[in-house]
Amino acid sequence: MTHRSIGILGGGISGVALASFLGDDVEVVERRPSIGGLCGTIVEDGFTFDAAGPHIMFSKNKEVLNLMVETLGDNVHQRRRENKIWFKGRFVKYPFENDLASLPPQDNFDCIYGYIVNPHAGDTPSNLSEWSYKTFGAGISEKYFIPYNEKIWNYPATKLGLEFVERIPKPPMEDVLKSSIGISTEGYLHQLHFYYPIEGGYESLVHAFAKNVRGDIRTNWRVASVARDGKQWRVTSAGGEERTYDTLVSTLPIHELLKVWADAPDDVHKLAATLHYNSLINVLIGCNEDRGYPYTALYVPDPNLLFHRLSFPKAFSEHCVPAGSSSIMAEITTNEGGDGVWEMSDEAIIDRTIRELEMTGLADPNTIVYRKAIRFLYGYPVYDLDYRANVTAMRNAVAATGLHLLGRFAQFDYINSDVCIERAIALSKELSSP
Ligand SMILES: Cc1cc2nc3c(=O)[nH]c(=O)nc-3n(C[C@H](O)[C@H](O)[C@H](O)COP(=O)(O)OP(=O)(O)OC[C@H]3O[C@@H](n4cnc5c(N)ncnc54)[C@H](O)[C@@H]3O)c2cc1C
Known part of the structure; x- marks a missing residue:
């Protein structure tokens, strides 16, 4: 059986960034064939999509933002946000209240x-x-x-x-x-300019951090069991490999961790059961024409349309589409066993999305050369009225066992990749201090 000082479960940005700040006696285990997690990118038939949804690089923490940009080296550029709201067939600037004159009178x-x-x-x-x-x-x-x-x-x-x-x-x-009488203002300067990898989509950021990892990253390594073994943690993979670690960090969604953590305290199970999350089905569409939409994203409040947001990867990088082509990603929030959407087949979701894109005039079905639906069980943690009390109690109950949680669905927090990295830096300092 292999022993390492620190084991990190999950190879998304949290796990990989944390490993990059630690020494060589560290191992990251990831169940998928590639690292990336929610920052993952699909590259197929010349089209590049950030599979969980459009990702932009920005941060209130300038040190973290600089680190992200520097880690990407030459593979990064800056873009200007061009978000709009799709309202009654019109493009209204985001945020909505900054462009009221674009609405019907x-x-x-x-x-x-x-x-x-x-x-x-x-x-x-x-x-x-x-x-x-x-x-x-x-x-x-x-x-x-x-x-x-x-x-x-x-x-x-x-x-x-x-x-x-x-x-x-x-x-x-x-x-x-001013916006109501048509005097232009720019409403939300915080993300007006953002960084994005030139090639390879947002997943490139995770690979860039992976280059600085001195320990090991194992993919196709699905965690099948986690248990306390004296002062150590014993972890096994679905393939039957066994590890012991002195310190264990989980970046797995807490609900997934609890499926494999045999001796997790009852309290953690009870509290996690109160934490609601949304799933996502994203429809990826590639077209052999380019209408030259300059938009990064369109927000779609119309309850009759299934998608809540459309995004246009070419606005993030020209390299996201083949020459003369364009692409659209439609994001649909859903809940397993709740709204009937999760239960629809991929084909049915794709067909409905294409119909709705045609209805809105945003895409011509005859030009579509690539289509795919991709599902994420864990998309958004839902901040319901009891969220704060329950999540705090859950985190405290896990911390009492000595296991460290890090990341969006491990800590069950609506955070972006910059905050994942910020917290990875803090945890690496804690783990490295004597
Ligand atoms: C729609 C959407 C838009 C977003 N936009 C932005 C944005 O614009 N900018 C930004 O910075 N952030 C954005 N984010 C947030 C960002 O994606 C997340 O904060 C970040 O990717 C979370 O990383 P993580 O490592 O904490 O978790 P994850 O990426 O979820 O990593 C967990 C890893 O654990 C692995 N795993 C699960 N179970 C097992 C198992 N049993 N064994 C081994 N491995 C396992 C998973 O495969 C995964 O790789 C967005 C997220 C979404 C959903």
């Missing part, structure tokens, strides 16, 4: 009236719906913010908590008033 009036004459302005909100009414008023809430959020979260806005509102752009009143 009655919608523009309803939005600006609700923003100014807002009976909820003085409320203390206790859920996302109330927060939206207080912040934006009835028009913007009912036409855009609530329908869009209920699509992406697949959950009633009245049952969503306030944890992620700090991520939502809130333009000053002056900007909203």
